[in-house]
Amino acid sequence: MHKIKVAHILHSVGGVDVSLRQILQNLDPSHFECFVIHGDTDIKEQFRDKNATSIVDYTLPIYRSISLKNDYLAIVRALRIIRKEKPDLIHSHSTKGGVIGRVVGFLTGIKVLHTPQAFSYLSADSKVKRFVFLTVEKILSKGNSVLLASSESELNRATKDVGFPVAKTLLFNNAIEPIKNISELSIPKTWPDEYLCTVGRPCYQKNIEELIRVLYEINKTQKMHLVLLGVGHHADQLEEVQELIAKLDLTENVTLLNWTSREDVLNIISKSKLYLSAARYEGLPYAIIESLALSIPGVVSDCDGNKDLIKDDFNGYTVKDNNTMNFCEKIITLLNDENAYHEFSKNAKKTFEMNHNILEKINDLEFIYRDQIKRYYF
Template structure:
């Protein structure tokens, strides 16, 4: 049987990078052949398939920020790669990967499956920027692309705000492998045993400043430490976060960690009292899926992505955005009530096993790839 060749186009950082690697490492290599087109400075790690064979990769100047020259160059270079490799399908990931991949898909008439991992227009607090980004999404939704939503919330936005036709939207929840082994920390542990944690670069999206203010209220009655993982070079709100920590005199209550291996992330989440997120929006956050897999309850803002993973009073708590008092009360409750903590922990694992185990779910993605490739074959033989 001839393999289906898929070209993945993306800026390979954070959850987008995790998502791609999980896809590559779990799809059947006897049925699918993958290549990766990504940024020249986003990741230094190689990509592997399920058999631990290297996946062919190309690097083009894909960057997070809009840069006309780099973006145009990326489109031209990606077009040339696609013409050379002749894939049956393009899978674009993230906002920038989606723009490049879908434009190239239109130019080459190759169908595109696009996964936003949170729509670009959600990323700005500027009304004008939001309108521009939404217009771009609306424009590209009219091409030869299928929206592969990473959560029900993302699917609903695709239908109700971006304007995708219902037949062009498919849901495939982000998912991971069960975490059966917890490796020792590869980094030095500098924080106390009694802590909570989060994963996310200081940014408008992650709303870390609000999280710090919640912790400030908690510490008035309860002693707890916060570990923030994922503080990297694209943390545009890092100075604001550090300034607030200094202003509130909380340097001994908060640890900011740079990007680290996922095995370290698992270790830190596994030792936490609970996971916390104050994000304004998400795709379907891997850090929360990982928490569920590790039986760690979560206290999170009621936003896209978070609400698709956490069921209030079952595997954690959903809190309205910027509701400091409710966040504080639920955090203190989960820290002090062992019986409730045990119940939410058990349900966290149940949630993962039911809906977010990629070993069970990968067949659905493979079927989507197969269907979109079959549609291409049918169209080309008309």
């Protein structure tokens, strides 16, 4: 039987890395053969398939920042690898993976499925940058690629902002395996038992400063601690966050943790009272999916990705327009209403099981791979 060969191209860090590993570890290896092209400074853990067999991977100069030299080298080297491996399909993930994958797909004539995990133009903190990034996305959408969105919000952005025809868009929600066992922490626990948590590097996207301001307001009436995980990778605004913590006299109320194992992250989320996010935009955030799987309600900003997972007054609360006081009020309400908390916890687990259990959803992705190859080549 001919196996469908899929090339995955990406900058493999954070949620993008989690996404790919969940896919690789659940695709049927008797029908699909994968290899990975990723950045040479990415997470070093070996990629493995459903049988725990190592997957071939290639490392290239794929970095988050824009560099004409490195990006050109990455495209040239990726092109050589694709011509050598001859995949049936390219699945690109992340902004940089999408640029490289779609250019290589155009040059080789191989069909490309692209999953942005949040479009690049959403990261722009100026109108000029937004225009440039959005223009690049529009140009790349014209080739032989199909947008495989990670959320309904991303799907809507693709058609309304970027200009993808509806016929060239598909949806495969980010999903994970059920979390059955929680490992013991491998790092010292330096925070109190009662705490809130969030996962995300201090940067424009994650808007961590807003969470610090929310925590300040909470602590005026109710003492609470915040554990912030993942501050050590591409943390553009770490100094600003540290300065704000000191300015608001919250040093004893905030724990900043560098990147640690996924097992430690799950342990910390599982014991948190609530999961928080003040992000300005997301694809479909894995940390929130994990919190849902662990029955932890969320209070989050009403942005792309967040609002696809947290349904207001069902499994948590969403907050519009960086409303610090409303954010604070929602957290305090949920912490002090035992009945609502219990109901939201049940609904969190229900949301995960219905929409984000990859053991149930992987068949959908396998169908998409087969269908796209059939449509393109036959």
